[in-house]
Amino acid sequence: MFPLETVAAQLVEAAADAIIGTDQDGRIVLVNAEAERMFGYTRAQLLDQPIEALIPEPLRARHPRLRDGYVREPKPRPMGAGRALSARRADGSSFPTEISLSAIHTEDGILIVSVVRDVTDRVRSEAKFRALLEAAPDAIVGVATDGRIALVNAQAERMFGYPRDELFGQPIEILIPESLRPRHPAHRARYFADPRPRPMGEGQPLSAVRKDGTRFPAEISLSSIETEDGLIVSAAVRDVTDRVEADAERERLKAAAERERLEARLHQSQRLESLGQLAGGVAHDFNNLLAVMLNYTNFVAELIDDAAAREPDGAWADAAADLRQVIRAGNRATELTHQLLAFGRREVVRPRVLDLNSVIIEVEQLLRRTLGEHVRLHTELAPGLWPVLADPGQIEQVLVNLAVNARDAMPQGGTLTVHTLNHEVHEPPPGTTPAVRPGRYARIRIADTGTGMPPDVLDRVFEPFFTTKPKGQGTGLGLATVYGIISQAGGYTTVQSAPGAGTAFIALIPATDDIPEPATAPPARRPRPGGETILVVEDEDALREVTRRILTRSGYRVHTAANGPEAIKIAENHDQVIDLVLTDVVMPHMQGKDLADRLHTIRPDLPVVFMSGYAEPFVVTDGALHPDVNLVTKPFTEADLLDTLQRTLAGA
Structure with missing residues (x-):
């Protein structure tokens, strides 16, 4: 076995820290290899030198007093109470150290053993950490296990209005609104039991309070740091007042825009209603006039036709042809008044239970002739379509009017798609005016691949007499009629369009639980009257x-x-x-x-x-x-x- 003294000497020599022994007069009597490397002296240069040779010059004067105090009470302890101390190398440079002292009693007196560790890397890291901490844009507040503040950065001082020294040692609840303080210790205890990085509040709005008592909205993220003094919970606090105010302003502007949009749609609906009342009144007066004009004209036409038959070579034949033109114009005027009445929802309708798919199939050939060879017609009819209560003639009129509009929007050709679908409304879609009532609807979508419409045209598309066609090529009543017919059936009409992207008209007609009626033959002509x-x-x-x-x-x-x-x-x-x-x-x-x-x-x-x-x-x-x-x-x-x-x- 090796002698104990030999083993001890070898351990001292192999130690990773510098070990320096001094007598009670402060003279160096023991140096290990790491001390030579750390301080840059040879062993011979250090032995018998005063220990103050390894202390920076500004600190040397008070060191003998500190040494004497230790000699009087020689028990193991660290120097500096946790603070980094400075030491001096042979070249005069200083470096941060940790020093632990212990005393060994020998035959020659007390041997003071200093264990010196170079903490340059740690101090540099701590300096970087402090710099980052101070430069952080968020307030950083560290909380010890007892709930007291142990760490504060500059932004925390600015944000909360407290000087740093005033915050140290205060309970963290000082920064929490008073109404929330009673519950906070329990939250803090739960986090210390499971200190994982996470945001506080889980998406709920949080508040903090400044020294002057004002509250402000905050985002708070938590993390934990292991230190020599135990676990520290770090709270990164961000003042989100500007963002909250910006969000509130954005919501206000969004609500204002939505309100304006709804008001515009309401005004449009009211305008269409007013125009409908006007159109209905005008049509009523015109119908009386037309009834008189057409029937008296027919009386005259009968007489002239008889005269033309008696004198085929006379002028009666030309007069008869002229009257037929008058009657044709009167019939056209009658059609226009019916369109006005349909728009105003004042047309007399004779509804029955319909399968819209059957109506579309019956009118399909007429639609193909209306569209012409340059436009393809594509139908997608949903099986099991819910029946509706509507006038079949009016539904056919809707389809034909939309087909005519689609044809005019596709002068170079294109595709018109007629698509049906069962559609159930649980809540009114936002922004619809009037709001679509919840319920079951049969939905018809008629879409073309034409030129589309700009927003200013889209806003007026259902107004009577509004048209973008050249003068003499359209009355502006086609889409107004569509709007009126669907509205009178209890349904809703919307249009989607953009320049170059085509147009889609969507009609929702309320479904009925009744069964569609089978087609019946027209009644036989009744005999002439019998003098009633x-x-x-x-x-x-x-x-x-x-x-x-x-x-x-x-x-x-x-x-x-x-x-x-x-x-x-x-x-x-x-x-x-x-x-x-x-x-x-x-x-x-x-x-x-x-x-x-x-x-x-x-x-x-x-x-x-x-x-x-x-x-x-x-x-x-x-x-x-x-x-x-x-x-x-x-x-x-x-x-x-x-x-x-x-x-x-x-x-x-």
């Missing part, structure tokens, strides 16, 4: 007279009244035979529906036929003609009027 007596009630003198002429020409006996009270007086005279009442709907003094109710108290079984240019609320239910109401729509032809009267009398 008709009471005609019409406030327009010219229309009342032309109606009387039509009826008397066909063998009916006729009583006339200019208003409701006059009609009631006639009906109260039971000596007067009345087989049927033909009355206008809108009249002064008494409306047609009120007149019918009064007449039924006098003559309960008296059949009534209404005349109207548009669908009044007391004639229709939910936009549809009531099944018990007999109605002839203005402007009517002689054949339309007589056919309605014959059917009503036969049913009575």
Whole structure:
């Protein structure tokens, strides 16, 4: 075995730290190899030198007093109480160290052993850390396990308004709003039990409080640091006042933009409603005029046709041709008034339960002829499409109007796609005006690959008489009619378009649980009238007279009244035979529906036929003609009027 002294000497020599032994007078008596390397002296140069030779010159004067104090109480301890100390090399340079002291009692007295460690790398790292800490844009606050503040950077001073020294040792709750302080120790304890890096609040808004008591919104991220003094939890605090205010401003602007958009759509809806009322009123007056003009023209045309037949080489033939042009123009005017009424949702409709797929299939060949050879028609019809309650003629009109528009938007050719789909609305889509009611709908999407529309055109696309076509090539009523028909069916119409990207019209029509009705053959033509007596009630003198002429020409006996009270007086005279009442709907003094109710108290079984240019609320239910109401729509032809009267009398 090696002698103990030999082993000890070898351990000292092999130590990684510098070991220097001094006597109680401060003279160096022991040096190991690491001390020679660390300080740059040879062993011979250090032995018997005062220990102050290894201490920077500014610190030498007070060192003997510190040494004497240690000699008086020689127990192992670190020097500097955890602070890095400075030592001096042979070349005069200083470096940071950690020094631990211990005393060994020998025959010659006390041997003071200094274990010196060069901590240059650690101090450099700590300096970098401190520099980073001080330069951090966020406030950094370190908290010890007892909840007291142990670390503060410059940004924390600026953010919270406290000097650094005032924060050290304070409970972290001093920086937390007072209402949240009671719960915070429990949160802190949970984090110290599982100190993983993570944000506080998990996405919830957090607040901090400054020295002056003001609160501010903050983001806080937590991490942990192991130190010689134990675990330190580091909280990185970011003042997000600017971002919160920016977010609030962004939301305000977004809400304002959405409000403006909704107001614009509401104004558009109100404008369309107002235009619809105007269009309906205009159409009503025109229908009365057209009924008079067309029927009187037909009277004259019959006479001229007879004269032309007697004198085929005379001028009557040319006059007959001229009158046919007048009648053709009158019929065209009638179509325009019906389009106006459809837009204004005042058209008389006769809805039935429909399979929209069947309607599309029936009208497909007409659509192909309308589009022409340069436009391809593609249909995608969803199986099991929910049935709807609508007027089949009006749905066909929607399809044809949209096909005409699509054709005009694709002068060089393209594709028109008609697509159906079941569509269920659970919540109204945001921004729709009026809002789509929740429920089941059959959806028709009609999309073309044409030129598309800019936003200013898109905003007015459903307005009557608005058109981008050259003068004389469009009335501007096609899309207005589409809008009115779908609205009157209880549905909604939207359009999507952009220049160069084509246009898609989408219509939602409420679904019904009823089963589509099978197609029926038209009723057989009824025989000519048999001389019944008709009471005609019409406030327009010219229309009342032309109606009387039509009826008397066909063998009916006729009583006339200019208003409701006059009609009631006639009906109260039971000596007067009345087989049927033909009355206008809108009249002064008494409306047609009120007149019918009064007449039924006098003559309960008296059949009534209404005349109207548009669908009044007391004639229709939910936009549809009531099944018990007999109605002839203005402007009517002689054949339309007589056919309605014959059917009503036969049913009575």
